[in-house]
Amino acid sequence: MASDLLERIKELIIDRRLPPGAPMPSERELTELLGTGRTCVREALKALQAMGIVDIRHGFGTYVGPMSMAPLTEGLAFRTVAGHYRGEDSLLQLLELREALETGLAGRLAGRLAEADLAELDALVARMEEEALDGAVRVETDRAFHAALCRGLDNPLLSEVLEAFWSAYRRVRADLPEQRSADPRASCARHREIVAAIRAGDSLRAQAAIRDHFCNIRSHLRLTYRFAR
Amino acid sequence: MASDLLERIKELIIDRRLPPGAPMPSERELTELLGTGRTCVREALKALQAMGIVDIRHGFGTYVGPMSMAPLTEGLAFRTVAGHYRGEDSLLQLLELREALETGLAGRLAGRLAEADLAELDALVARMEEEALDGAVRVETDRAFHAALCRGLDNPLLSEVLEAFWSAYRRVRADLPEQRSADPRASCARHREIVAAIRAGDSLRAQAAIRDHFCNIRSHLRLTYRFAR
DNA sequence: CTAGCTCAGTTGGTTAGAGCAGCTGACTCT
DNA sequence: AGAGTCAGCTGCTCTAACCAACTGAGCTAG
Structure with a gap:
């Protein structure tokens, strides 16, 4: 009843x-x-x-409620952590998910981003480079970059889902103890290349840049896994 | 406490x-x-x-629990229906989300799919064509096609998320009364093209095929919207 | 007259206890 | 040996009472 x-x-x-x-x-x-x-x-x-x-x-x-996709983060993060502790490569899967989505995004985004958005991305990369000199890029800056990327699409749902995936990934990395971080300088360069490719309107190059970016993260992740076992 | x-x-x-x-x-x-x-x-x-x-x-x-992404469907479907009734183009956003993800998928998938999976896709398209002659393609067949697509990636998380998005889309379409369906024959052709592109290992062509497929759905959706208002 | 406090009345949060409802498995009767 | 029953698990629902957070009206002190 x-x-x-x-x-x-x-x-x-x-x-x-x-x-x-x-x-x-x-x-x-x-x-x-x-x-x-x-x-x-x-x-x-x-x-x-x-x-x-x-x-x-x-x-x-x-x-x-705000009907945001934030709750997704909860479930996803838990699933990933639980899977990780049971020996699955769940973090890698989550990363691949983000990669697939952002790659698909970049294709549609190239050349369609307003100059204002591009300028903001430039500013964010600049800030990243500053922070990289001080040691490590702040988490907030990275989040802002990824958020700014999809703002140009005018699709709140897409932005929120991506944000949720990003948060879940972040949260899991924070929950798991053993972590070695990538070289912040190289990471900055990759971010800059992404912006350049999108500004140039070169869809293929943008996708390659994103893929490259993730490939780098992935290799570091694999390194982490190897040491963890 | x-x-x-x-x-x-x-x-x-x-x-x-x-x-x-x-x-x-x-x-x-x-x-x-x-x-x-x-x-x-x-x-x-x-x-x-x-x-x-x-x-x-x-x-x-x-x-x-199975830690599946099925609960995502619930929230997403509700959010979309609620948004729709408040005059947002939430269904369109959901569709774009799927498109971005599947496009990103196709890029990585091209040429990397085992022949067994390709054969299954062929069989599914064939079934679609049969069903198209009888009027409309069964929902299950379409789901099976999209599911088979990402099976080759060996990433359960990705598959489940995609499945959740697909289900949510399906559910919303079922909940909303006014619907005009696309020409099933044309839809079959597009599915066949997707498989062909992936088999050929042509990443670009595969992406274009997916985009084309969604573009078709989208135009029908827009038509629906126009009549609904 | 106003600034600040207090308190009554709203809301959700928590608990205990009783009984209902679905499922399992062992026990009993045929 | 087979079928039926029942005790004892499980989760489900309800009631009634009280706790805790917040709001806003009204009072009091300045």
Whole structure:
């Protein structure tokens, strides 16, 4: 009877055309509305929260979630860590996933990026080079670069999914102890080449640059694996 | 106090190296183990279930989940439907996401697919053509084609993510009423071209074929949008 | 009159206890 | 030996009460 509670709450959101950020009925109201106990309502809401559909704020209320892809990060990171500890090359798989997506992106992106976006990418690479001199590139800078890359596509979903993959990768690297980082100088050069290729409108070159970038990361990853076993 | 219950249960899985399918402690045991009420344990488990980390079976027990990307489908489909009803081109975004990923895939796939896989793809296209004569291509056949495509990559994560995107797209199309389907005959030809390009080892041609395929779907989608408004 | 505090009333968070419902396996009766 | 039953696991649902976070109205002190 209360097994399709999740669906019914989803329907409620759809039917009422509730936009992200809109307040949901309170737990007590939902309890009456759906003719079920509060426990079940709460369990359903928790599940919806895990999916990013709903946003629960203690003492304040429940709201329609931002519908971002952020929850993906959670599951993906966990899956990857768990797989890693069981001896799978899950981190490598995650990296390949990102590579496939970004490669496909670069193809469509080349020559279609506004000069403003290109300038921002230039600035980010410049900052990377600065930071590389001080030792290591800040994580935020790298994230900003990848985020700026797909902004030009005008596809929020794509951006968020990529961001989620990136975060998951990052998180897993942070969770796993043994890590050796790549040469930051070489990494900068690769980033610069990516921007150059896109500016030149050379789709093939852009893809090659991305692939090259990932190939480098991958080889370092493999090194890590070898030492870990 | 019980706010990081989720994390603690995840840790439990990691620490005990529980593989997918392994039995979790029962709710009552977890209650004692974590020193908290049963309600909270259940809420946490529900959330974990929504992330695919745990698999709950009534009257049987709770098990470590398959860690598949299937839950992604849920959230993605909902987000897309909700966005659509609010006037966004969310379905188009989802389609572009798939396109970017499959394009990136095709690049790496070309020439690297075993003959056995290619033969299977051939067979699937042949079946499509048969079904096209009877009216419309069965959904299962299309799914099988896309699934077979990435099997050659030996990257389960990639396959699952793609499958999740595909399912979400499919589900949304089914949920939304107004739909006009593409010409099945033309669709078959495009699928055949994709296989041919990959067999030829022509990375560029394979990408073009995929792009072409999606371009066709997209134009039909746009048509649908125009009529819907 | 205003700045700040307090408190009542909202919301979600947590707990305990009871009973329901699905599944398994051993035990019993035919 | 086979079929049916039942005890004992599991998760599911509900109730009722209380805790904790936050808001906003209203009061108080400056």
